Amino acid sequence: MSTALTDISQTAPNTAPVSQLNPRQRIEALVDGVPTVGSLLAEAESSQTPGVSELEEPVQRVNEVMSEYGVQFQLTEPPGERMVIRIVDSESGELIRQVPPEEVLRVAEQLDKMQAARGGLINLEA
Template sequence: MSSLPPTEATKPLTSALTTLNPRQRLENTLAQLAPTNAQIKNTDKDEREISAGELIEPIQRINEAMRPRGLEFELSEETSRVITRVIDRESGDVIRQIPTEEVLKIAERLEAMQGQIISLEA
């Protein structure tokens, strides 16, 4: 199979690629693919906060589908965090919970302390 000679349009591209080492080519490619700050700001505007109320119905549907497999999901009212539990299907005992009760208590205390720190600085 014979190679075609480079056209006038591809000569600069070919010569530029051959002069760059593999690391430089990778960096150039990544720089071209990386989003600009303006693009990032625009995606932030498109996203919106989802309220806890909007999550209740989807979590209920997921629970209906996953409960037979031993998984259960709950939305914590205090922290609005999703709690996942692995349940023993025969006994109903909790095998594992993510995040654990201890982690949830620590998070509550940290949030309370954060409010105190802010009020002390003011």
């Protein structure tokens, strides 16, 4: 059984077999196959996250199934904010769980403020 650590031909297809590489070439070939922070960030920014409108139908179907258990899922996405999913007791309207929790939303808001005020928390350029 080979893994990326033992078989670098998976990460660097145009290289010689592992047995023909010296240790430095093996490490370089392995490192070349590791994604960079910038490429991961660009990929994350380019990926489309579903909005409330795209999730309404699946959530309605989940709610139909979960109605016999007395719970209901609610999605909210205020303009310019993050999507929030709430699980609510159908009878009392009491909030059972929220994802992300209020604490996480407050931390994210503070991080956004710090990012805007200081021009960035993380410098991606070396």
